[in-house]
Amino acid sequence: MGAVPSTPRHTSTTAETAEYLIGTFVGEKSFPLASDFWQKLLELPLTLRWSSYRVQQACELFAQNNHHTRHLAKILIHLSWCLQEAVRTSGAPSVVYLKAINAVYFSSVFLKYIIENSQSDNIEELCLSLLENEPVPKDFMTDQRIENLLMHNVLTFLGSIDVSPTTSLLHQELLNFMLVVMSTQLLSGPTPGPKDVNPFLDAAMSQESLLVSSVVRRLLLNYIMRPRLPSSTAASYSIFSEENQPGVLQRVGSAAANFVLLPFNYLVNSNSEGSRNQLADCSLHVLLVLIHYHKCVVSDESITDRSDDSASTDPVSKVNTYFTVNPYSKALENARDIE
Numbered sequence: 001m002g003a004v005p006s007t008p009r010h011t012s013t014t015a016e017t018a019e020y021l022i023g024t025f026v027g028e029k030s031f032p033l034a035s036d037f038w039q040k041l042l043e044l045p046l047t048l049r050w051s052s053y054r055v056q057q058a059c060e061l062f063a064q065n066n067h068h069t070r071h072l073a074k075i076l077i078h079l080s081w082c083l084q085e086a087v088r089t090s091g092a093p094s095v096v097y098l099k100a101i102n103a104v105y106f107s108s109v110f111l112k113y114i115i116e117n118s119q120s121d122n123i124e125e126l127c128l129s130l131l132e133n134e135p136v137p138k139d140f141m142t143d144q145r146i147e148n149l150l151m152h153n154v155l156t157f158l159g160s161i162d163v164s165p166t167t168s169l170l171h172q173e174l175l176n177f178m179l180v181v182m183s184t185q186l187l188s189g190p191t192p193g194p195k196d197v198n199p200f201l202d203a204a205m206s207q208e209s210l211l212v213s214s215v216v217r218r219l220l221l222n223y224i225m226r227p228r229l230p231s232s233t234a235a236s237y238s239i240f241s242e243e244n245q246p247g248v249l250q251r252v253g254s255a256a257a258n259f260v261l262l263p264f265n266y267l268v269n270s271n272s273e274g275s276r277n278q279l280a281d282c283s284l285h286v287l288l289v290l291i292h293y294h295k296c297v298v299s300d301e302s303i304t305d306r307s308d309d310s311a312s313t314d315p316v317s318k319v320n321t322y323f324t325v326n327p328y329s330k331a332l333e334n335a336r337d338i339e
Contacts (some may be wrong), residue, residue: 005034006183009159014044014045015048016050018048020042021037021040021057022132025041025062025075025106026058026059026061026062026110027065027069028068028069029069030071031069031071032070032135032136033074033130033136033137034135038074041102041106042082042103043095043099043102059110059113059114060113060203062110063117065293066114066125066127068131070130070134071128072110072111072114072128073125073127073128073129073130073146075103075106075107076146076150078099079100079104079107079153079154080153082099082100082103083157085100086161086167087153087160094166096178101173102241104174104176104177107177108173108177108180110182114126115180115181115184115187117138119186119189121195122197123197123199126199128145128147129146130142130146145203147202148203150203151200151204151207152203152211154174154178155204155215157170157174158161158171158174158175158215159211159215159218163222163227163279164256166228168227168279171222172278172282175282176282178286179285179286182200182204182286182289182290182293184197184199184201185293187318192294192296194297194298194321196295198293198295201295202295204290204328205295205324205326205328207327212331213331215290215328217335218283219283219286220287221257222280223284225280226277226279227277227279229278229279287332290328291328292329293326293328294324294326295324296321296322296323297322297323297324298319298320298321299320299322300309
């Protein structure tokens, strides 16, 4: 249950240990949720770097093995637990934020790769569930949807924890993460349809109104107040990046990022002073995506055909499509400046 690969000896460098743990994470051996492996992986120092070529190799290997390891689902669960601990513990110690930042960054990198390289309409490669025979902790509810658990905890942290020098980096990475998971819309056509698959966005839309309102409030405050971050946290987390170079998520420039940023470019000139606050800009990007999402739903209604040329009065099936109410758009409409 608690099996974990033996890490290199104490004489090895931190980089060698990180290489070993990340290689194990993307490899073919599956580790259960309760394994000590996850704690070792999530406690890696934030200063480690990998080249983009190595990241590409790791992503390819991870995508090949994720179907039977379910490591993506497992790290998303651990991310949820880390965020729960950060919210629950007032003035949480730095190790709590360290683990959460590692979890969200690993998740962002591999989710981004899988979404962009998906070969199926329903993004089966994500494998957002555990295998039936997967050993889990006693207090883990096996019937809960992982995307719902994850988005509830991501949004709870964003909506309830103030931006401060201690929390700013985690806030930034969670916003980056939100942009990645919401990019599944780019796999669909120009018009939302009933067969579109956006598991994380749908989970975000299903949250309670109070939580939705708190998230909209936080995103607006981030953009309006433009909090100044310490220089040590102003740059995005840089594991998986080359020395003195921006992170892979920034350098590669995915189609998702370009699409999401397009409307924003019309609002804020890229050379203006106002566009230099990454947290504020990212908050606006996330808010724009959330308030413009529309889920298409099909309803099957039975009606009775009473036309003159029909001798039958049997019910006839009529299919209607409609868009569900967007709670974030509604919350924004009801927002008031009271601060």
